[in-house]
Amino acid sequence: MVGISRNVFHTPPSLEAGIYRAVRQLPPLPLAQRSNFWPITTALYEPVWRRRSLSLLTCNRCSVSQELTTMLDWLKPEPGEIILDAACSTALYARFLGQRVPGLNLHAVDLSFGFLQRAKAYAEREGIELNLVEAEVGDLPYRDGVFDAIVCGGSLNEFIDLERTLFDLGRVLKPRGRLWLMLVQRSRNPFGRSLQALLQTTGLSFPCPETVSSIAATAGLKLIKQRRVVDIAFNLFEQGENDDHLQTPEGPIKQVR
Ligand SMILES: C[S@@+](CC[C@H](N)C(=O)[O-])C[C@H]1O[C@@H](n2cnc3c(N)ncnc32)[C@H](O)[C@@H]1O
Numbered sequence: 001m002v003g004i005s006r007n008v009f010h011t012p013p014s015l016e017a018g019i020y021r022a023v024r025q026l027p028p029l030p031l032a033q034r035s036n037f038w039p040i041t042t043a044l045y046e047p048v049w050r051r052r053s054l055s056l057l058t059c060n061r062c063s064v065s066q067e068l069t070t071m072l073d074w075l076k077p078e079p080g081e082i083i084l085d086a087a088c089s090t091a092l093y094a095r096f097l098g099q100r101v102p103g104l105n106l107h108a109v110d111l112s113f114g115f116l117q118r119a120k121a122y123a124e125r126e127g128i129e130l131n132l133v134e135a136e137v138g139d140l141p142y143r144d145g146v147f148d149a150i151v152c153g154g155s156l157n158e159f160i161d162l163e164r165t166l167f168d169l170g171r172v173l174k175p176r177g178r179l180w181l182m183l184v185q186r187s188r189n190p191f192g193r194s195l196q197a198l199l200q201t202t203g204l205s206f207p208c209p210e211t212v213s214s215i216a217a218t219a220g221l222k223l224i225k226q227r228r229v230v231d232i233a234f235n236l237f238e239q240g241e242n243d244d245h246l247q248t249p250e251g252p253i254k255q256v257r
Contacts, residue, residue, distance in 0.1 A: 013134075021133075023111065029203070036115060042089075042112065046122070050064065051064055054066070058232055067153075070234055071093065071182075078148075082105040083097060083150070083151065084107045086152040087111070087137050087158070090115060091108040093151040095126060098128035106131065109134075111134065116133075138159070138167075140172050145171075145173065145177075146174070147173050151179075154183065163219075170216070171219075180234075183232075185206060185233045186208045187206065212235070222238050223236075
């Protein structure tokens with residue numbers, strides 16, 4: 001990893017083994033989040049689960065490669081832009097963007113140092129330059145309005161304080177900055193809802209996309225596009241240029257399916 005521009009941080013974090021560390025003390029975490037610190041999870045996550053996740057969750061109606069292509073198509077990143085992969089695990093999104101668009105300035109943040117080490121190893125193997133930062137996405141160490149775009153895949157289901165997290169993501173986006181958000185939504189079928197009820201006991205949550213959009217609106221994030229495939233929702237938000245949206249957080253939101 002080379003060349004992070006330290007002036008993006010409001011408080012420069014310490015650097016350890018090529019990874020910036022901005023977490024002083026980990027908050028108490030439920031089981032689902034604690035498992036992200038286990039070596040077996042960090043080793044198996046991408047090859048065993050993530051590469052198959054979308055096909056499994058959508059009954060083969062959408063693959064991970066279609067997910068990645070849709071993200072690229074909606075986000076339209078330009079060379080020179082600064083992009084954050086928020087709650088990145090192995091930084092699959094950031095690495096994909098680095099492979100497809102030359103000249104991006106890529107940051108990837110996660111709470112799990114083990115996952116960041118794994119992201120670093122994969123990125124080095126692929127020749128992708130990433131700025132890796134151990135941080136809490138609801139308390140990012142970045143200055144306001146730093147990022148042209150943020151990508152966040154599957155992690156929202158783990159966020160304990162969704163309001164605080166979306167607020168901080170909105171804060172670090174530039175005006176007109178884009179946020180790609182992929183999440184598992186509240187299931188529409190009874191079997192899926194029973195399974196989700198079980199998973200909720202481990203600390204996961206499965207909000208309706210409408211709930212996410214309305215919380216995002218209070219953080220200045222306007223829904224631009226949305227696509228749902230079975231229980232997966234792809235969303236593209238844009239940071240507003242002014243505060244108009246704050247006056248109508250429950251106002252109608254245009255949806256493109
Ligand atoms: C399901 S994984 C998704 C990873 C990745 N975005 C992807 O597309 O594969 C969830 C990740 O979010 C991270 N995470 C959960 N809550 C977090 C928080 N509050 N701050 C930073 N990272 C968090 C976990 O450590 C874990 O690596």
